[in-house]
Amino acid sequence: MxxxxxxxxxxxxxxxxxxxxxxxxxxxxxxxxxxxxxxxxxxxxxxxxxxxxxxxxxxxxxxxxxxxxxxxxxxxxxxxxxxxxxxxxxxxxxxxxxxxxxxxxxxxxxxxxxxxxxxxxxxxxxxxxxxxxxxxxxxxxxxxxxxxxxxxxxxxxxxxSIEAQFASQINELKAEYAREQKVLAQSIQEFENRILQQVPLLVEAGLANRINELKSESPPEKPVVVERIPEVENVTSESMSALEALNTLTKSELLANFKDAGLKSHMIDSIITERKVQQFVSFTSAVKRIDGLGEKTMIKIIDKWHKYS
Incomplete structure (x- = not known):
């Protein structure tokens, strides 16, 4: 024993x-x-x-x-x-x-x-x-x-006695439930902390990927807004020739070519003086820089140069 x-x-x-x-x-x-x-x-x-x-x-x-x-x-x-x-x-x-x-x-x-x-x-x-x-x-x-x-x-x-046993078991279940609830709350808190730690990293990674995608993409071709028409191209070409004439012709040549268009002698003197300082890059700049030269006169000059040049 x-x-x-x-x-x-x-x-x-x-x-x-x-x-x-x-x-x-x-x-x-x-x-x-x-x-x-x-x-x-x-x-x-x-x-x-x-x-x-x-x-x-x-x-x-x-x-x-x-x-x-x-x-x-x-x-x-x-x-x-x-x-x-x-x-x-x-x-x-x-x-x-x-x-x-x-x-x-x-x-x-x-x-x-x-x-x-x-x-x-x-x-x-x-x-x-x-x-x-x-x-x-x-x-x-x-x-x-x-x-x-x-x-x-x-x-x-x-x-x-059975009632006492049930009461004891109920108290045990309550205590066990409280312990499990505490453990669950701790697990949830830990999970939330991990998520909060990962969110900035995920956002940063997502932005980096998007930036790389944008860098790898070729820029889109600009759409053609106006169809290229030969007549328009000719006018533009002649307009550029008229602008070149303003920058290069002598006083007598300018007077001979553009007098009928309304270009006065004092305007020609201003054109010669201004182009010595800086040549005209556009008709708009010429209109702004020459006293007395308006848009209507400039249109007549371009039209005359287109017809007779």
Missing amino acids: KKLFPSLVAVKRITSTVPRSNFADAELEKLARLILDSGGLINPIIVRRNGMDAYEIVDGYFEYYAAVRAKEIESLKGETIGAFILEEENEELLLQQLEILRKTAITENLVENPETGFLYDNTSSQPADSIKNPVSWVEVPNLCENQTPQESSTLEQRLT
Whole structure:
């Protein structure tokens, strides 16, 4: 037979047939705080397996509910509880040991009143016979297979126990949901941070690609707005010849060619003076620079030069 050592068992894996309401909330709260402050329970409970990673309390109901309360206060600190696990090879011997310890604990709390002859619980003023549920016996159910169930194992008590188990599981689910929500919020924040870091890089890369595309594209050919007509080209050519005449002909030649067009002698003198400073680059510049030379006269000069040159 292997030696008996306590194990750490998850509180949420343990069930109890004794309801939590059998114990004072104030006492459970006090012991729960002590468990958290001291980092554990000095009195391991006793459990037996009743499924895959599931356990049922055999002894230590009060300690168990104090551990449940500790887990409700601080879930991380109160996740486990020290427990002796009954195995097939040691269960019978351990149950016998437990029964003796229980009887001894009851006897130590009972004293005889010399006046009445009744046995009294030294922790209260009631006769032993009038104590309906001594604390020691409340925790005795299921000590052995042949034991008769006590009145505490009524349907109402079982329903209360189930209600307590549901409440405990709901609290566990709430705590787990809060943890998962926190993890999800952190993941979302990290994802947003990564996006914010990547956006400037993506924008810069997109702009660089667009610039490269624009550089690689050849400039479009300018559309032909006016169809090239031979007559227009001839007029333009003759107009350029007239402009060249203004820049090169002598005074007498200008007077002979353009007198009928309205070009006066003083205008010719101005043309010769201005073209010495800078030759005319267009008919418009000539009109602006020559006093008395208007647009109508310039048109007559161009038309005359076109007809007779």
